[in-house]
Amino acid sequence: MLSTPSDEAMAAETLALVDCNSFFASCERVFQPRLKNRPVIVLSNNDGCVVARTDEAKALGIPMGVAFFKVRDLVKKNGVHVFSSNFALYGDFSARVMKTLSGFTPELEIYSIDEAFLSLKGFESRSLTDYARSIREAVMQNVGIPVSIGLAPTKVLAKVANQVAKKKNGGVFDLSSQKTQDEVLNYFPVEDIWGVGRQSTEKLHRLGIRTAKQLRDAEPCFIQKILTVVGRRILDELKGTPCIRLEQESRNKKQMICSRSFGKPIYELSELKEAVACYVTRVAERLRGEKSVCNALQVFIQTNRFKEDAYFNITTLHFITGTSATPRLITAAHEGLERIYRSGYAYKKAGVILLDFTLENQKQLSLFDSEQQEADEKRMKIVDQINRKMGQDTVKMAACGTERAGPRSESRSPCYTTRWGDLLCVG
């Protein structure tokens, strides 16, 4: 069923999509102003692939998401500045950006670490373009991060507007009028629309639909048949009919994942068990932070997915009573690992997923092991307290092992804003 929001709730209003330009790279530049106008890239975990590029790096032909080893020569030849990712730093910058934005509207949806939708309802009396410019200036002034802002009546159109703003118009573009929509959508490639991925693009191209305008003006029922209700919604949004509402409340999570690729391949079950115990520890901390317990856990392992004889397996374990106690979760994860482990493979990655959440204070207690459960919970609270105060893994389960090989991250910047020892010294 296609959800059709009530007219009242979705009356025509202007949305602004604020998106930080080359976010991670821009964060790094704040501390190294000499990198302004220079190519900068930021790498993923393990220095595996490129996850952020400045315009200068894009211009050199470094694609998003490319494996770093594939562009290493290009990077060297052009003096591209390379950073390993530093998520503590980016998270802190993100919070500062969002705080600034929240001063401009009471209705704000934080969509991702570097993007937010703002409702500008009630601000129409002045030019919204001017208002957007003042938002841009405030973020630059307060946080030092450049942003682009797209204005439009729906989220999909605001995304389009934002992409136009990134390329021209001084970082702000208003796509509210029908005339501008006709002009822009006419040249806007269908594959650049938010929600249209590789598979959908292929289907649309086969049908001769190459521009956003062609998709907007296609027969809605036909598009729904081809691209499901998801495609139908995109079409409606392109027409200016809002179908994807602003979500101000952060929704309760449905799953939590902790997974990592290994620096070197792992062969032994015992080593996998250690790694997985660490992932369980991380994700269980987060679960307790949300005051929830989980009723199921999944564990997976995989070999190099780019090789032909790759092996991947995942298994699910259910709990009779919800839990967030690390030892119980580790036991379950290890049981799962034993089920799916096959000897002789070179494992490259493993992960743990927690699912099926209940609030801690609403969980069912089992008649038989409630005492044990209570003891577990008390113990975990103490462990969390100590680790919060003294640093991650001050107290941890023996199952995690003692070696801390850690991921490869050769070019990590200091945690300037979140670790006292890394504060920048002036003078």
Added chain:
DNA sequence: TCTGGGGTCCTAGGACCC
């Protein structure tokens, strides 16, 4: 030699029930 991590939503198909 080297290829991220954390999420969401939708659909199809199987199990089960009456």
Added chain:
DNA sequence: TCTGGGGTCCTAGGACCC
């Protein structure tokens, strides 16, 4: 020849996003 059928719940897998 032909063997109920409709509803609900759950899960796996696909597609997409940042």
